[in-house]
Amino acid sequence: MITAHGPILPLILPLAVAILLLFLPRRAQRLTRMLSVAGSVVQVGLGLLLLRTVAEGTQLVYRLGDWPAPYGIMLVVDRLAAWLLLTSALLALCALIYALAGGDREGRYFHVLFQMQIFGISGAFVTGDLFNLFVFFEVLLISSYSLLLHGGGGPRTRAGLHYVILNLLGSAIFLLAAGLIYSSCGSLNFAHLAQLMAGLDDSQLALARTGGLLLLVVFALKAGIMPLHLWLPAAYSETSAPIAALFAIMTKIGLYAILRMSTLVFGSSAGSLADLYLPWLLPLALLTLLIGAAGALAAARLGRLAAYLIILSVGTLLTAFAGGTGGIAAGLYYLPHSTFAAASLFLCAGALRRCRPVIGDQLIADGDLPQPLIMGGTFFLAAMAISGLPPFSGFIAKLLILKALPQVLVWGMILTTALAAVIALARGGNQIFLAASGPMTLPRGGKSVVLVTSLWEVPAIAGLLILIFILTLAAGPALEFTQDTARQILEPANYIQAVLGGG
């Protein structure tokens, strides 16, 4: 099954689950939840299977409709795709479990939209076709719009409005870029494009180059790279905690697309268009780092702090991607870490908002928290993880990034921004957890609500932290894998060979 239909399974599964859920009557809450969670669990299993299958270096190519490449749409699972599939599946599972605490009842179709979101994300990772990538971007965007707005409320609606309109414009640019590339190369298949790039004449070259750079704009918008990051803090801090946690993968999709394009279509085989993105990456990365650090220091709420730390991690990843094999390997190791860490921080913020009805997740002191040990402890670990303090995987990743890019400026930025994160988190934690004392401020006339972290919140956060622990303990094999991955994607010939055969 895995070898025959492997690449499509992680797409069909969430789609099927979503359709199934739509058949259930609205009152079948428990069944809906069970199905949804079961789907996500199986998705994780699929991720693991695929990872194991491609670990030896084979690329699974799936010819949809049985049409030969490059005419049909190809799904391709290589090390990179499998790595990201697994990451997103694990993240989704944890976010979903957290949502069972009640977030999924705030509006209609939560689980359907959630599964559709996974459908879109997985599709974006495995597709080997430019226009199909566009379609899956739309799938994941339209689901993300609804999930972001899930539950409603003024600020959330405003953030959603900005997010939606900005991304609609982004989609238009995507179409433009796709058109440019099709008109210049006459194909849409990544592998085929990579092959054609080298043979373009000047007039076509300009169009292809423009298309490529416009794609960079689109992906930068998705990834939240400065100066296109402005939608991110509002959207992530205003939406509900589980969705914010799930969105921790969103920026990574943009980064994935950048990496895929820059190594495959505009990779070493692209002739004069080779490394089209490379000169842009490092400057943008350093600026993004700066903005992220400043925002983190300036943040007044935990959610916003976490959002800016995501921007910080985007900058770090982009820096890594500019660092050749070593850098990309380190980056790919850092990617799941930063995703899980940021997600756990968002979930902490969510739990905090529920425990402090009035103050919410503002970085100021309030009454003594329920289960201070659990909440403080999880926050402490999450903070350590995301700010890249040892012994967690983030520390190792940062170290390797430093090794990969021996430049004073890069080192300075990476280290000072990391320090900034530490300061911001220390100040926040100081206020929220250490300075907390006395009874909790309750809404005026509000009856004393039960202020305990729910049955589902703790395991979700703990799950993410455990994932980080595993990533740390298994750093050896994990890094070997990401190094193989880096080597694989930097050698596009294999990919092209696998897709086009003979080619």
Add this chain to the structure above:
Amino acid sequence: MEILIALIIGLLSGCGVYLLLQARTFSVVLGLTLLSYGINLFLFATGRLVIGQPPVLSAVSSPADPLPQALVLTAIVIGFAMTAFAIMLSLRAQAELGNDHVDGEQP
């Protein structure tokens, strides 16, 4: 003829962008509509302009490039879904924020 189409594309996208930059949700939605006209036409144009050769076999000898047409068709439908969502969202914003300014507050 190519020049005319090119001008139309430019005009539509230009108008679309101008409306996108306005401060009211309805104008923005109109802008998105115009912009998507322009983009769709552009995508269509990547198949070059052919007159009287619809890509329906048995009718013609050398049909126009069908792929861009298929892509545009997809783009049109997706665009419709997105426009619908955007306009509904602006209604929601109107209801929740009490005005239709894109930033949710009257300047």
Add this chain to the structure above:
Amino acid sequence: MSLMLAILTPFCGAPLTFWIARRSRKWGTFTALGVCLLAALCLAPMAPAIYGGAASIQYLSWIPAAGIDLTLRFDGLGLLFAQMILGIGALVIIYACYYLSEKDSLGRLYALLLLFMGAMLGVVLAENLIILLVFWELTSLASFMLIAYWRHDSEARRGAQLALVITGAGGMALLAGFVLLGQMAGSFELTTILLRGDAIRAADNYPLMLLLILLGAFTKSAQFPFHFWLPRAMAAPTPVSAYLHSATMVKAGVFLLARLFPVLSGTLFWSWWVGGIGLITLLLAAVIALFKHDLKGLLAYSTISHLGLIVALFGIGTPLAAVAGVFHLINHAIFKAGLFMSVGIIDHECGTRDMRRINGLWHSMPHTAILAMVATAAMAGVPLVNGFLSKEMFFAEAVSVGGQMRFGWFLPAIVTLAGIFAVAYSLRFIHDVFFNGEPVNLPKIPHEPPRFMKIPVEILVLLCLLIGIVPQYSVEPILDVAAGAVLQGPLPEHDLAIWHGFSPALFMSLIALVGGLLIYLGRQPLFALHTHLEGRLDGRKIFEALLAKILAGAAHITNFIDRSSLQQQVSLLVGATLCLGVAGMLPGPGVLTNLPALLPVDAVSLIMTLVLAAAALRATIGHRQRLTALILTGAVGLIMTLIFVKFSAPDLALTQLAVEVVTLILLLLALYFLPQKSPKESSPARRWRDGLLALLVGSGMSLLAFAVMTRRSTTISDYFIANSIGGGGGHNIVNVILVDFRGFDTLGEISVLAIAALGIFALMQNLKLKGLEQDAQGRPFDPDKYPLIMATFSRLLLPLALLVSVYIFLRGHNLPGGGFIAGLVTAIALILQYLTNGVVWTKKRLPAAQTHPLIVWGLLVAMLTGLGSWLFGRPFLTSAFGHWSLPLVGEFELASAMAFDLGVYLVVVGATLLILINLGLFRSSTAVREKKTWKS
């Protein structure tokens, strides 16, 4: 392995102790002690070999790919520190159990102390520098939690934060330094690094690397100018100060200098930086200490000063100096821990630490007084106590080294001066606290503490005396192996005798003692001077001001960039697109070069273009009149249709037409709930800016479009044209592409449509909107909602429309048409019913269309069609078709693609209806809505 166990024991013991101590303080204490013992037992078996001068390395693989493995090293230096960490740790644990009041959680303190103990062991037993750094940072974190132990005291929190930031910054520098060092040595393993000393010292990056590492060491060991965090850390409970901030953690920096001594030392750069900083710290802190009224403050500064002394010794760089450094490191740990504990006792008994109020305790607590005096004597460097010996060696080194360089005299001078102040503050401590009249209104009546609280102090004081009197038998062995491990070579000639004859060092000691006495006697003017200078140059104030500036700056930047304004974000995105677009096009050849033959322009097209341009521009400029703008936009859409017709895209034309109609209806409905006009709000300048951006985008698009249309290139479409009939079984290539060649796109696309519909449905839930009662001109709307003629007409129209859509659907595979268009036509036909007959009427007759079944079935059909091909062992969405003949109907074709298209059809109908009806519902009387929501 056993080393790993020794490190892990405290980590695992911490939660256990926490759990037990919550139930019984006594048993908690025993557990904690047990943990220390266990850790010691893990190391004990190897100790003899280490005393023999051996060093054992234990390897545990972690990340071989990055040269980071859990390699641990147990040698003389590690042994020395392990003894201090575990020994003093045990004493502190005993002490804390009496020091801490009942209301404080002893368990938390023990747990944190044990965590710190484990981290510290990790630092001193690490062989791999990165592992060392890992534990190094952990000690910082543990110290943060320990300083903030009394979390309700804001001073404690601030102190903890300060310590974390300073040491954290040091950690970052250290990381950079280690990576550099690792790259120079080609490994992070100490064994390798220690062998590469010469190469490393010769490397170009040596100064940078050294500075980074020194930053780490000096921040940790509170050297000038980073010393100010240590006094603030005194907000911690005294056991913590006794353990972390005198004996162990602050020694980590010194430990690092000792560890890397053979590699880094021996250059002028090293001597100047390490020696210089050490001396400055030594003198400065000694002077400040004299003026501290707070007992712990005095001890904190004296600690800083002594650390400076040790650093200075390593800075001098001679083997003998290194030995002296290690020796003083031992002595200081012992007497300073003892002193902190006795100060803790005094604090505990008097309820204050202010020396201006604590006097004459000699009468109330003589036993404690004696203990404190001996320890203080060691601090001052009085003969027969351990501090004297190492200080003497220090003096001797200062003289001998100073003798070898120009202006060498200043070295002994500074050293002696520092000695003088050390004696002075020691005298002040003893005299003020235990004599000097009567106590001044103390909160408590002081008396001797419980017996067991003094035992740890007694042990430490005993050690002071033992080392001070019979060093050869007490400290010699461990000192030798430790110093040996530091030097990585033969030990220099040294003897630890008390009497070296009348050496210069002896005179310096005498000067120090006498001078100290004099200074203390003449202290009044000095205190006056100090109170005058107080707070003029407070490192912490400067630092916090700096931090505040940075925070303000960050807030400034962020608020400047992030204005949460959509218009700003859109213009940024447009700007970015323009920049990269230009960057992409500039290098290429001109767009207008070597053009092929263009299609001729005919009059109709020209006119149409002009109409379109007029409509678009009018809509844009007059966008504030919303209804007009909307209708004009619709007109533009219709002309688009004509363009598609002209350029041989019938499918597109049909789709565009249908979508146009639906969109128009939708926007009209929406406009009903929105203001009819936009206010005039953007300033002229703003309008110019927008116009400019629009102009640039427009011209850019035109150029690109023209370039695209005038460049020929071979595409993959030829394949589609060739295989449409043979492979896809259809003549309409576009439709075949949609449902077959690229059917997967279509699956994603109908998913988008479906999700959009569901999302909109969710969006519309319990949404309160009020429509307008009158139109823009203020005329009320026609009360007759559903004009009769139109209603009946449309009802008659419905079957016809449905028939048409079925026809369009069926022929789709071979002629223009297909699922999309058919679906849209059906949807429009139905919507017409809603518009003309009202939602309520229609809903009664079309229940299915009310919510999502159509969509679900559509998605299901599409997906199952795709999955169907699995049964034939083919990939997803593989199509099959065949020709069948029935009587009457005759020859016709059935393709699996048609089933897929059916799915598309259903989704399109369902989604479109769902979207529009939900909006239409608002127009029908709200009463209906209320009932509906009531039922559901």
